[in-house]
Amino acid sequence: MELDNIRNKWKNSDFNKKVSVDLWDSMAESFNKFTVPTVEDSQFLKLVSENDMINSNSQVLDVGCGSGKYSIALSNLCENIIGIDLSPKMIENANNNKEIYKASNVEFYCEDWSSFDLSKHEFNNKFDLVFAHMTPAINSAETFEKLSKASKKYCVLCKSTRRNDPVSDKVKELVGISKNKESYDMDVAYAFEMLWLEGYEPKVEYEKQVWHMEKTLEEAFGLYINRVKSYKEITLEEEKIIKKYLESICKDGIVGEKVNTTIATIYWQV
Secondary structure (H helix, E strand, O other): OHHHHHHHHOOOOOOOHHHHHHHHHHOHHHHOOOOOOOOOOOHHHHHHHHOOOOOOOOEEEEEOOOOOHHHHHHHHHOOEEEEEEOOHHHHHHHHHHHHHOOOOOEEEEEOOOOOOOOOOOOOOOOEEEEEEEOOOOOOOHHHHHHHHHHEEEEEEEEEEEEEEOHHHHHHHHHOOOOHHHOOHHHHHHHHHHHHHHOOOOOEEEEEEEEEEEEEEHHHHHHHHHHHHHOOOOOOHHHHHHHHHHHHHHOEOOEEEEEEEEEEEEEEEEO
């Protein structure tokens, strides 16, 4: 009954696929500017390595893979990786990066995890490691429980929590959206509680980070307007208000935002 209570509370009834695709498509180019992370500079990769989660025979699933950053980072350590993301532009970039980095054992597919049928794709209990790194693809009990269902060994969920996004908060305030609308913190709480009640022994690690975000004015329009649209429909007048605000803080063609956050990494063995 307690699990059912969490499932009833942890839902994403406001999910709008078109808005989400538009949002992440608009951010695809900025997410494509990356250096492949290593065990030395990534807490996530260090955790995977120290806990021997994969080896040269392992099958890995990257949920919400974006431009393929972590799939490519892990490609030399396992047999095969599948990455999925709902943004066509992210997947296009991921496939280009696969060629650039010669990661021939990685496959990328444009799929929506919220409606992805594990049985149809024969993904049930298939992967040695299933991970979702900093992705909104895990936004409900249903999308979270799929991680364990697809795994036969390890799962990792990395989420940004206790975030302070000053520009984003101001934009939402301008169109009447409460700052408390974010669900990041509750996602982590629900995830841990569900695992505990299901008999797992999840572990959690925390890492404080500061992100210095820089977007061109056009990129900022795409990011902040589509982010707002993921909460509610807005009018053309409200779009103009957002654009005027972003223009007012734009310096030398760039909109900057300093984001303070804590990354919560939950990992468990199925």
